[in-house]
Amino acid sequence: MSSLRILLVDDSPTMRRILANSLKHLGYDDIIEAENGREALDKLHAEQFNFIVTDWNMTEMDGLTFVKTVKEESDAAAIPILMVTTRSQQEDVVEAMRAGVNNYIVKPFTPQTLKQKIEAIFAQK
Amino acid sequence: MSTTRCNTPMDSPGSPETNPGWTELEDSIPLFDRVKTLQNLAASISADLPGGHGELVNHFQEELHGLSEAVNHAFNCLTWVISTIHDRRSEWEAKTEGLIRRTEKQLSKVTATTETATHQILDAVENLTSIQANAIQKARELPTLFDQDSEQGSWPTFQSALQQIIAELENAQGNAFQIMDYLQFQDITAQQIEQAYILLGEAEAKLILVTMALRPVAQAALGIRGIGSTYDANTEYAPTEEKQKQIDALFEK
Numbered sequence: 001m002s003s004l005r006i007l008l009v010d011d012s013p014t015m016r017r018i019l020a021n022s023l024k025h026l027g028y029d030d031i032i033e034a035e036n037g038r039e040a041l042d043k044l045h046a047e048q049f050n051f052i053v054t055d056w057n058m059t060e061m062d063g064l065t066f067v068k069t070v071k072e073e074s075d076a077a078a079i080p081i082l083m084v085t086t087r088s089q090q091e092d093v094v095e096a097m098r099a100g101v102n103n104y105i106v107k108p109f110t111p112q113t114l115k116q117k118i119e120a121i122f123a124q125k
Numbered sequence: 126m127s128t129t130r131c132n133t134p135m136d137s138p139g140s141p142e143t144n145p146g147w148t149e150l151e152d153s154i155p156l157f158d159r160v161k162t163l164q165n166l167a168a169s170i171s172a173d174l175p176g177g178h179g180e181l182v183n184h185f186q187e188e189l190h191g192l193s194e195a196v197n198h199a200f201n202c203l204t205w206v207i208s209t210i211h212d213r214r215s216e217w218e219a220k221t222e223g224l225i226r227r228t229e230k231q232l233s234k235v236t237a238t239t240e241t242a243t244h245q246i247l248d249a250v251e252n253l254t255s256i257q258a259n260a261i262q263k264a265r266e267l268p269t270l271f272d273q274d275s276e277q278g279s280w281p282t283f284q285s286a287l288q289q290i291i292a293e294l295e296n297a298q299g300n301a302f303q304i305m306d307y308l309q310f311q312d313i314t315a316q317q318i319e320q321a322y323i324l325l326g327e328a329e330a331k332l333i334l335v336t337m338a339l340r341p342v343a344q345a346a347l348g349i350r351g352i353g354s355t356y357d358a359n360t361e362y363a364p365t366e367e368k369q370k371q372i373d374a375l376f377e378k
Contacts, residue, residue, distance in 0.1 A: 012312045012315060014308060014309075014311045014312060015311075018305050018306070018308060021305055022305070025302060057316065057356055057357055085357070086313060086316060086359075087357050088359070088368040088371075088372065090371070090375070093372050093375050094375065097375065097376065103376060104372050104375075104376065105372075106368045106369055106372060107309055107312060108306060108307075108309035108310070108312075108362065108365060109365065109369075110306055111306070113369060
């Protein structure tokens with residue numbers, strides 16, 4: 001079982017459940033959920049996390065703004081971020097990269113893709 | 126002819142085709158020409174009459190001139206109203222036709238996505254049921270195989286059957302996870318429906334704008350911003366391998 005503490009951010013309860021189940025299947029059991037960037041920031045300020053998985057399209061605060069905010073905060077800036085979104089236009093991906101995401105998955109995804117991207121992120125560390 | 130612009134607000138006047146009153150109004154336009162004729166006639170009479178008698182005719186001519194201006198103004202108003210309605214209608218038809226088609230396309234995407242995902246889920250469920258049936262059958266045979274192997278003092282057949290059952294169960298687990306992957310269609314359709322809702326809101330607002338009397342309501346309707354979530358207008362429920370490869374290439378650079 002991995003010791004990673006994961007912050008999972010998505011406005012769709014179904015997607016959160018699918019992602020959480022997929023992450024648990026991969027051995028990541030310590031998952032805290034948030035339904036938008038604002039709520040995720042609150043949780044990030046209250047607890048320690050080693051990894052963030054976030055959607056892009058969300059109310060209150062979207063994923064891109066959330067990523068930019070995290071990268072501006074000295075305490076959280078180093079936390080690797082995986083974006084999982086329906087957005088697949090090249091300009092969106094480039095914008096996410098510039099914002100600071102470490103990897104990017106387009107929905108609908110498979111658990112294999114999720115596994116590969118997480119491994120790729122932590123192989124770079 | 127006067128160039129006074131008519132800014133009279135309309136009270137839902139309808140269109141030339143739908144309001145019978147329009148034909149009547151359009152028929153009255155030659156009245157302007159008839160007033161002009163009367164004016165010219167009065168001028169001729171005034172010229173023919175001797176000195177003092179001409180004053181009354183002059184007064185009559187001035188009144189006719191005033192009437193002519195009034196008719197002229199009414200004519201301008203009428204022309205403005207007719208052309209405005211035609212313009213608004215054409216504009217609305219052009220805009221809403223596009224919006225309605227886009228909404229229809231968006232809703233078709235939802236139907237297609239739901240249909241595809243439902244079939245994928247049903248396929249996976251059927252697979253799962255078949256795997257479970259095989260595993261149950263093999264599990265039922267285990268006691269017999271165990272007894273048969275016991276006579277030899279080792280359990281190769283029994284162990285082989287057990288391995289097969291484990292493999293079937295792993296296969297079943299894979300199918301269960303596949304069902305979970307397919308359920309991602311809900312996130313896709315939610316965004317597709319959101320976009321259809323926005324398009325319908327725009328069509329509604331433009332429809333209201335056509336009726337000038339309801340302009341404030343239309344402006345309020347134009348403020349529609351969706352049912353609470355953001356969406357990706359390009360989202361679709363389709364295999365993402367190619368897209369993912371392109372994204373991966375960007376990250377590898």
